[in-house]
Amino acid sequence: PGKILLDVALAVALGGDCLADVAMLRAEPAVFGPVASDPTVSRLIDALAASGEKALRAIRAARAEVRRHVWRLADREAPDAGGTVTVDLDGVLVIAHSDKEDAAPTWKRTYGHH
Known part of the structure; x- marks a missing residue:
């Protein structure tokens, strides 16, 4: 299950917008x-x-454990080593082709989820 969740996360990071994008x-x-x-x-x-x-508790616990391990490995190169962390947030539009899952018009004149 962990590898499958990792693959789904990687697919999203690579621009995927549905489960089938693990392809x-x-x-x-x-x-x-x-x-x-x-x-x-x-x-x-x-x-x-x-x-x-x-399931949410298990996923959150696993993510927290991996984050601690990576930060420990990063040591002085960790993003928070200087005492400041910058979070750069960006909105993402996911296009939908039906009314399923509460899709609605978006601010970019498409239809889906923001």
């Missing part, structure tokens, strides 16, 4: 290793959604 990773096995099939990814997301808060 981008599947196209580069030498870089990303084995990547789960689309049905396997969907089943995991369904199982996590059914678990509710329990």
